[in-house]
């Protein structure tokens with residue numbers, strides 16, 4: 001693919017001109033609103049993703065697009081995020097995390113739930129729902145009595161459109177291939193020749209809502225488990241560090257954090273988490289200072 005490099009050159013192969021100043025406006029907004037990190041090396045990617053938006057909106061220049069984005073009430077700001085990030089997800093993605101849940105996390109949590117405690121699990125950046133539904137499936141497989149207890153899975157994403165798909169719980173049948181057979185037989189149902197849906201008892205454990213992780217969060221009780229996988233990949237180091245710290249504060253003592261396979265907590269500073277497996281952590285310190293890794 002040809003690179004978009006020059007601030008002034010208008011190339012015949014490109015329908016629109018994206019000046020350096022316009023690119024800076026877009027990357028500044030994406031950083032301030034969503035924590036996205038868009039260095040100059042991402043200019044070609046930004047051009048290719050956003051020129052589709054310009055065409056869809058019938059705009060003739062990036063200047064018009066920047067003006068549209070500068071209106072804080074414009075839905076285009078969310079469309080910008082959707083265009084620049086990916087919603088790719090799948091059932092039982094990074095299967096070792098679900099093994100870790102069953103081995104290290106659910107035994108203690110379910111003991112507490114059966115003693116009447118509220119248990120809260122958060123899938124942050126849940127995309128189309130496969131992640132929170134996988135957590136619910138794994139939980140029900142481990143503890144069939146979970147629906148009778150005060151156990152809830154909160155699933156949030158910034159993208160309202162993807163949340164509609166998540167709530168419906170309807171997916172191409174082959175996307176359930178990664179679901180363990182016993183669970184698939186118990187908790188999915190074919191609705192036609194190509195699609196299947198997750199069962200009502202699985203859906204009933206999950207509450208979906210819209211949330212920008214790089215903004216204020218509603219005050220809620222602390223969580224026992226947070227999954228935030230393959231979301232912070234888009235954020236710069238500072239935004240990531242701030243997010244891990246907010247997650248630590250949102251977790252109860254001894255709560256667990258699961259992050260994506262290409263993500264890392266900053267090992268140079270004390271994060272307040274101890275490693276319990278690959279990209280899986282247990283909160284060790286309420287302050288993030290003075291605990292051992």
Ligand SMILES: C[S@@+](CC[C@H](N)C(=O)[O-])C[C@H]1O[C@@H](n2cnc3c(N)ncnc32)[C@H](O)[C@@H]1O
Pocket residue numbers: 034035081085086087088089090093124125126127128131156157158159162211212213214228229230231234260
């Ligand atoms: C690649 S998907 C990851 C889905 C799932 N966690 C997984 O690992 O399979 C990334 C999701 O993060 C969401 N996202 C990106 N930036 C976000 C932000 N600032 N706040 C909340 N969600 C965000 C996107 O909308 C997208 O659905």
